[in-house]
Amino acid sequence: MSEAPAIPTKRPRRGRILILLVALVLIALVVFHLLHARAPKPVVAPQVVTVARVTTGPMPETLNELGTVTPVATVTVLPQLSGYLTAVGYREGQEVQKGQFLAQIDPRQYEISKRQAEAQLAKDNAALAQARADLARYSQLNERKSIAQQTYADQQFLVQQDEAAVKADEASIAQYVLDLTYCRITAPVSGKVGLRLVDPGNYVTASSQPGIAVITTMKPTTVEFTVPQTALDKVLQRTTAGAQLPVTVFSSDNAHQLATGTLYAINNQMATATGTVTLRAAFANDDERLFPNEFVNVRLLVDTLQNALLVPTSAVQSGAPGDYVFLVNPDNTVSVRKVALGPSDGQHTVITAGLAAGNTVVTDGLDRLSDGVKIKPSAARAATGATGASGASGSSGASGAAGAADARAASHSRPASAPASASAAS
Template sequence: MVKKLTVTLFGLSALVLAGCGTGEPAGQQPPPPAVEVAQVSAEPATLWRSFTGRVIAPETVELRPRVSGYIDQVSFAEGALVKRGDVLFTIDQRPYKARLRAAEADLQRVSSQLSFSEKQAGRAQQLLDSKAISREEYDRRIASRDAERAALSAAEAAVENARLDLQYTQVKAPISGQVSRALVTKGNLANADATLLTTLVSVDPMYVYFESDEQTFAESRRLLKADSAPTVHIGLAGESGCPHKGQLDFIDNRLNSHTGTIQFRAVVPNPEGTFKPGQFARVEMPIEKMDQAVLIDSKAVLTDQDRRYVYVVTQENLTERRPVQVGSRQGKRTVIRSGLQTGERIVVNGLQKIFFPGMPVVPEMVAQQGQGGSTQAAGH
């Protein structure tokens, strides 16, 4: 039994020695890891920022009748595009036609009375000159003429008012745009200035309102001063990116003290009716133009509590931890305000292989993501 145990231990020792003989020598360091590096460069760039906005129609009308009556006809297809002046609703016109005829008849009566009074006043002047009537009778006839003239003006106003009321029985579109559904249908009573018949919104162009925080507004002030109507990019839900272009045409005159934001407005063409009032929209607005901007791959920027840093590869292929001051993120790249110089190499892939500053690496040069493209905002 002892003999067998001795043979077994001897065999294990031989195997261990054989394994040690074929492995690496004790204490030998592993080779430096390979990492991908990119060269820092500067380029002209326009920096953008993203905001969330809402689509608003420039003109919105709640259609209400100016006269009361029963709806006699609805003359539009719900949801259709209408032109300014199109008749949308007709209120029963018979009572208003009758009132117009009565007003016109009263006008004729007053006009006839005025003609008689003017003749009486003319004769009164002749009779007064010949002392055939008293001064009192003369004054009475002149006053009667003046009263009939006033009655004629009132009768003419009554006719005009009756004619307007008759015109108001046709409720017309005050603007061109898209009409909503009919809220009151044929046969129902509509009260003047009270009953909501339908709503109408303009469709081309459309407004997009969005709000910016105070710091972003301060950053963009120089650019906005140089270009009072910069182009903004707009995207809707379900769309990739921001394919629509609009013009910034309004900045509010004060900041909201409750939210610390200021309101912006962009106007966007809408010939196809893509934009609908009430929609949410993504708005990308330029906030700064830089002649020489240093932008690097965002993956290269690391965080240590509240500090940002990158790994720079020296000429000796050693890693150096470099603190940087970062700006806004633009797409897949980040603006570096300070800490890097053009021509330096930074690690963009393989950062997990670096365990400490000064560690040797094998750099493999690659191009930065997004280099040479436009700098678009990744988010706000």
């Protein structure tokens, strides 16, 4: 019998297929897990910021304006007659008193004219005496009907003519006396003399320019400044009630306080071109720190708000929704809070709506904040901490809401993310 051929088995091939299927399932599970697994959230560190509490205290309401030192009197001394200037009796920059000698015009021609007038007066007085004596004789003759009535009347008229001539001579003499007085030029007001305008030896004429000298009253002096019509009503209310509004003047760079005075005059018309009205304040200026025509910064104290809500000015931001602050929540997150602003003194700003006493706001580190951001508060600086009320009351002046906004815009840039957050919050 022959042997049957061997039949090959298929079991190893099936095993490989099963292993391949298991591997594919495992790979699919791994891919599915990788695709649907959630990425771990990055841990964001809290922002370190400076905070301060909302306090209450007094806040001065002031107006900050640009002013000009305007002297009480500026007088250009002009000659009132013609002649050669023979002497100058002042020193440039000298303080002079009213009536003090300044210059002398040659008086000789006016003295000669005065003597001629006096001689004419003597002649006319003699003619008047003769006419009066003749009138007395004519009066007796007229009573006796010894002369014509016309002769007596003519003599009466002659006496009146001579009396008029005497009065004209007396007036001429008075005029020459006045001319001699004008030859001696004196100071019409007290003040400081400017630089010399004419030297001795020059021929001057009546009202010739530029004059003999310019005298400016240094003390007391005044400062003129303008306020907008929107702020005029409060000023009028205070002045009508009899209040003496204090005015403080600072140098043009606001680096030094120059003088303090009081408001004493308000112009009677509004400037239609600018919508402002001119005010004038008086100053003693005993130290002469206010120089005529100098530009100065004027701070007018209108009123003082009591128990006002105060926040550091650095905490107030401006954006698309308006004015807002970053309010610190109990869980150390911040939220955007819109606020209404009142007066400011540069260091603190009054909040009229949007906050309450005791709230905490962010004052520094606002550039990367947005609504809901986690923060880490740090200690507030002493200048912007709990001493806010005393700082506001100790300030000699404050600006209005518009001035505070300008100060904030100049010193604090608006965060890029804040407007969007503020809009979402509002």
